[in-house]
Amino acid sequence: xxxxxxxxxxxxxxxxxxxxxxxxxxxxxxxxxxxxxxxxxxxxxxxxxxxxxxxxxxxxxxxxxxxxxxxxxxxxxxxxxxxxxxxxxxxxxxxxxxxxxxxxxxxxxxxxxxxxxxxxxxxxxxxxxxxxxxxxxxxxxxxxxx
Numbered sequence: 001x002x003x004x005x006x007x008x009x010x011x012x013x014x015x016x017x018x019x020x021x022x023x024x025x026x027x028x029x030x031x032x033x034x035x036x037x038x039x040x041x042x043x044x045x046x047x048x049x050x051x052x053x054x055x056x057x058x059x060x061x062x063x064x065x066x067x068x069x070x071x072x073x074x075x076x077x078x079x080x081x082x083x084x085x086x087x088x089x090x091x092x093x094x095x096x097x098x099x100x101x102x103x104x105x106x107x108x109x110x111x112x113x114x115x116x117x118x119x120x121x122x123x124x125x126x127x128x129x130x131x132x133x134x135x136x137x138x139x140x141x142x143x144x145x146x
Contacts, residue, residue: 022063
């Protein structure tokens with residue numbers, strides 16, 4: 001019986017550790033880029049774009065319920081938003097869909113889904129921050145170098 005309990009808690013611990021704890025992420029930054037090429041922008045090129053810092057409490061509230069999903073096929077993207085955050089001392093690039101309640105963590109190569117109750121208000125939150133960014137400067141795609 002002790003072996004079964006040990007195995008159960010070991011497996012539960014492993015499965016739990018696979019789930020990123022987004023509430024521990026800090027320094028959320030939204031970049032002034034919208035479009036279909038968001039996955040092709042290297043993380044070090046993001047510094048050339050205009051940014052806005054996202055409210056930590058708001059992001060934590062939205063993402064704390066995010067769950068990893070394993071779709072049989074990759075999600076269909078029709079544009080989205082590029083963000084970064086700091087998690088465990090590392091900068092991570094995270095892309096959010098602008099038509100759904102899902103996002104992609106490039107570091108772990110996992111998709112996450114927000115709770116459906118928070119999806120609409122999350123998109124409104126991001127749109128408001130993009131408007132703040134647009135007021136600072138017109139949003140433009142990053143320059144490509146030959």
